Amino acid sequence: MKIESIELRYAKHYLFVQIYTDTGIVGLGEAGNWGFLDATAAAIRKFIPYLLGKDPFRIEDIGQNLYRAVYFRGSVIMSAISAIDIALWDIKGKALGVPVYELLGGKTRNKVRVYASVMKHSTDVDVLVPQYKELQTQGFNAAKIFINGTKESADGFDEFPSGRIEHELRKVQAIREAVGPYFDLVLEAHRGMTAPEAIAFGTEVAKFRPMIFEDPVAPDNVDTMAYVASKIPVPIATGERYINIREFEVLMQKHGASYVRPDACAVGGITATKKIAAMAEANDVLVVPHNPLGPVSTAACLQLCACIPNLGIQELPGFCLNGAEDAMVKEPFHFKDGFLAIPEAPGIGIELSDQAEELYPANERGSNIAKRAFDGSVKDW
Numbered sequence: 001m002k003i004e005s006i007e008l009r010y011a012k013h014y015l016f017v018q019i020y021t022d023t024g025i026v027g028l029g030e031a032g033n034w035g036f037l038d039a040t041a042a043a044i045r046k047f048i049p050y051l052l053g054k055d056p057f058r059i060e061d062i063g064q065n066l067y068r069a070v071y072f073r074g075s076v077i078m079s080a081i082s083a084i085d086i087a088l089w090d091i092k093g094k095a096l097g098v099p100v101y102e103l104l105g106g107k108t109r110n111k112v113r114v115y116a117s118v119m120k121h122s123t124d125v126d127v128l129v130p131q132y133k134e135l136q137t138q139g140f141n142a143a144k145i146f147i148n149g150t151k152e153s154a155d156g157f158d159e160f161p162s163g164r165i166e167h168e169l170r171k172v173q174a175i176r177e178a179v180g181p182y183f184d185l186v187l188e189a190h191r192g193m194t195a196p197e198a199i200a201f202g203t204e205v206a207k208f209r210p211m212i213f214e215d216p217v218a219p220d221n222v223d224t225m226a227y228v229a230s231k232i233p234v235p236i237a238t239g240e241r242y243i244n245i246r247e248f249e250v251l252m253q254k255h256g257a258s259y260v261r262p263d264a265c266a267v268g269g270i271t272a273t274k275k276i277a278a279m280a281e282a283n284d285v286l287v288v289p290h291n292p293l294g295p296v297s298t299a300a301c302l303q304l305c306a307c308i309p310n311l312g313i314q315e316l317p318g319f320c321l322n323g324a325e326d327a328m329v330k331e332p333f334h335f336k337d338g339f340l341a342i343p344e345a346p347g348i349g350i351e352l353s354d355q356a357e358e359l360y361p362a363n364e365r366g367s368n369i370a371k372r373a374f375d376g377s378v379k380d381w
Helices: 034-051 059-068 075-096 125-138 161-179 195-208 222-231 245-253 269-282 295-307 318-323
Strands: 003-011 014-021 026-031 111-117 142-146 184-188 212-214 236-238 339-341
Touching: 003 034, 014 034, 014 075, 026 034, 026 075, 026 295, 034 059, 034 075, 059 075, 059 269, 075 269, 075 295, 111 295, 111 318, 125 142, 125 161, 142 161, 161 184, 161 195, 195 212, 195 222, 222 236, 222 245, 245 269, 269 295
Parallel strands: 111 142, 142 184, 184 212, 212 236
Antiparallel strands: 003 014, 014 026, 111 339
16 A cells, blocks of 8 residues: 555544555544644645655654654644544554554543533633533533633723632632532643742642642743642643653653643654553553644544543543534544443544535635733743
């Protein structure tokens, strides 16, 4: 079998890759760098001359070559490699007639627990609480709460440390009281706190028993993340911005997180994510795959969740709830009672609809305009 051609497909804020082989088997992948899709597409096109004619079964060798052939690295290149890697695993699974998880050691579970995000972000608890009750009605038993502050502040009071912490605590308390004790909460700070704020908030919010405190501070300095983790009783999760396995190794060696969040579409694909999960297992760390993207990302995550022993929980994007993206694929995912079924079809288990681009016109997320604090200074994304 040889790689014959490669096609890029844009839908919504997603970039999909289809790798065609001379046997008629087509592999499907997705790139994770949603803010720079055109740049990522250019990187994939640069890889095409090397890929043509190659044996798609040599996934590790192809990935090593693409990663190490040129001096430069970074998120654009890694997202391109990730999309190709996922598509190659899809080809291999289809060629052998098995789901990808069978090629990675087989099942360790029969279904995958997922958590959702509410559809309408708000700082008003009267707006938020009914949404979490609705998720509970739909069958979810875990959900994300955004605690990344206000988008705009007239006087700054809800951005000052004490006001910010008070505001977020009230939000978590209201949601906890609404959903009861048998519901897990994932607190998403979105890298929006300083270390002192994260420590103060993390200490006080523990009484509401959150499952995860995600990205309390920017992940650029792993020592800061580890310092915050050592000072609070709430488990930290981080890693969604990481783009190689070595960053995860450093994080875990410094005990910077109880949960790691590799993004299969950004860190190097299924190959790299499986390696990260193994490192996490050796360090008694759980895995919560990052999944803010489209159905190919979700399918790749489910294949990984199916076969690793140290899964924490799986993220399910809020914008795909209630069947909003079902028409993007030929066979939608199956959700029941807080769990997603693991696709059993060969490969990653899904196929894009022929009308995906038409039904979901391309609309890249992100911009060059940064968030600003009450005093006009730039805030982290």
